[in-house]
Amino acid sequence: MTSQTLTPSLATLARETREAARQLAIASTETRNQAIEAIAAALEAASAEIVAANQSDCEAALAEGLAKSLYGRLKLDAEKLMAAIAGVRNVGRLPDPVGVRQIHRELDDGLVLQRITCPLGVLGVIFEARPDAVMQIAALAIKSGNAVMLKGGKEAVRSCEALVEAIHRGLTQVGLDPALVRLLTTREETLALLHLDQYVDLIIPRGSNAFVRFVQENTRIPVLGHADGICHLYVDQAADVPKAVQITVDAKTQYPSACNTIETLLVHKQIAPAFLQQIIPALQSKQVEVRADEPTRQLIGDAFSELTPATESDWATEYSDLILSIKLVESLEAAIDHINTYGSRHTEAIVTEDAEAASHFTARVDAAGVFHNCSTRFADGFRYGFGAEVGISTQKMPPRGPVGLEGLVTYKYQLVGNGHIAATYTGANAKAFTHRNLTD
Numbered sequence: 001m002t003s004q005t006l007t008p009s010l011a012t013l014a015r016e017t018r019e020a021a022r023q024l025a026i027a028s029t030e031t032r033n034q035a036i037e038a039i040a041a042a043l044e045a046a047s048a049e050i051v052a053a054n055q056s057d058c059e060a061a062l063a064e065g066l067a068k069s070l071y072g073r074l075k076l077d078a079e080k081l082m083a084a085i086a087g088v089r090n091v092g093r094l095p096d097p098v099g100v101r102q103i104h105r106e107l108d109d110g111l112v113l114q115r116i117t118c119p120l121g122v123l124g125v126i127f128e129a130r131p132d133a134v135m136q137i138a139a140l141a142i143k144s145g146n147a148v149m150l151k152g153g154k155e156a157v158r159s160c161e162a163l164v165e166a167i168h169r170g171l172t173q174v175g176l177d178p179a180l181v182r183l184l185t186t187r188e189e190t191l192a193l194l195h196l197d198q199y200v201d202l203i204i205p206r207g208s209n210a211f212v213r214f215v216q217e218n219t220r221i222p223v224l225g226h227a228d229g230i231c232h233l234y235v236d237q238a239a240d241v242p243k244a245v246q247i248t249v250d251a252k253t254q255y256p257s258a259c260n261t262i263e264t265l266l267v268h269k270q271i272a273p274a275f276l277q278q279i280i281p282a283l284q285s286k287q288v289e290v291r292a293d294e295p296t297r298q299l300i301g302d303a304f305s306e307l308t309p310a311t312e313s314d315w316a317t318e319y320s321d322l323i324l325s326i327k328l329v330e331s332l333e334a335a336i337d338h339i340n341t342y343g344s345r346h347t348e349a350i351v352t353e354d355a356e357a358a359s360h361f362t363a364r365v366d367a368a369g370v371f372h373n374c375s376t377r378f379a380d381g382f383r384y385g386f387g388a389e390v391g392i393s394t395q396k397m398p399p400r401g402p403v404g405l406e407g408l409v410t411y412k413y414q415l416v417g418n419g420h421i422a423a424t425y426t427g428a429n430a431k432a433f434t435h436r437n438l439t440d
């Protein structure tokens, strides 16, 4: 698999994007911030066209029968667009992630080591039909000195085109190459992108586990997987019931299609009688279809006889919709085991007033986010103060969780000496290193 086997056109476009990235990598902080402001202004100026393009996407999606929850993700009305543009400006105001000195150390007299952050180069980001992601990802890429090749979900193609056209106008206005932000629109281009190892430095697929694995198996480019969110909320025996009800309803209904929404509610058997009689009607009043395992249904008896039985396959399902499965557990340990078996290492939460139980849960659960007494919906770059996010990394190696600017830079070790040679520091008369951290 090399770029020689590609259609020349995509390889040519990628080469231009690579060159544009090299220019941006040496651009000043001020230039990159000006570019972000110009992009925000261009998006504002094009808001009518962007909203109209999105309406066309939405109409087509409705005609195709897109699920209501996914439709909510696709829709970009004026209000959502303005919020996203404000998010672009927020990214501009964040500290520059490029050129940060992480290590400054004297190895010996006159031999000084520094570790300095720098951009990755060209990012290839494949994401779902969520147009606001275009603005978040482009802003983060430019701020961190990277170029980006974007491929959104097919349902959002007109919206993505309108957004990228505006972004190009913004870049051009400040004298930057529009090739910095490139839009791909077909699956064929996605597959070709995976072969562009000469020009692309990192692929970020946001999609199902199977899709992320497919990408990993079909490219030599490093992959930062943003896979599915099978997230849980565990209501411990020492939970405060009103708190647990409030958190459960938010974690399920606030944005049902988002990957940080819960799919399974684990309930300790001791608290189940008090909690279930409140949470089930609360969820049903928000149109949530509640599925329950056999012990739960036995416990609640006739009170909610219409509940759908939850089976083994429910534990492994991301509904991305207003559906929640409930499982009764015997202990905190059983909840942790369930999560470590079926969870996707995205975001997991416990509700409890027992600090020891909470700290056991957060230590033992293997996920990018382990939360106590709050909603899983907080797993988000904006809410973490990263300005925005490229997505939520579900891999174990960093960056893990919401990926913001810090996740889009790497670093270089810069070593400056004055004729120093390694032989001085080896052998019988080896000179000792000073290894002194410098403070300025």
Ligand SMILES: NC(=O)C1=CN([C@@H]2O[C@H](COP(=O)(O)OP(=O)(O)OC[C@H]3O[C@@H](n4cnc5c(N)ncnc54)[C@H](OP(=O)(O)O)[C@@H]3O)[C@@H](O)[C@H]2O)C=CC1
Residues within 6 Å of the ligand: 126, 127, 128, 129, 151, 152, 153, 154, 155, 186, 187, 190, 191, 206, 207, 208, 209, 211, 214, 226, 227, 228, 229, 258, 259, 318, 390, 391, 392, 393, 394
């Ligand atoms: N961790 C995170 O940050 C995120 C995770 N997700 C997860 O992604 C999952 C799926 O989301 P969903 O809305 O269904 O998104 P899809 O899987 O439908 O699409 C995601 C992207 O992948 C592309 N794609 C999917 N399959 C292929 C393929 N075989 N070849 C080439 N391209 C492909 C799609 O292109 P096309 O539309 O052209 O088919 C689209 O651009 C959910 O589990 C969700 O939780 C989603 C967003 C963020």
Ligand SMILES: N[C@@H](CCC(=O)OP(=O)(O)O)C(=O)O
Residues within 6 Å of the ligand: 073, 128, 130, 255, 257, 258, 259, 260, 377, 379, 380, 381, 389, 391, 392
């Ligand atoms: N961080 C985002 C969710 C992550 C995400 O991109 O999810 P998705 O709705 O699957 O595209 C949020 O809190 O809305």
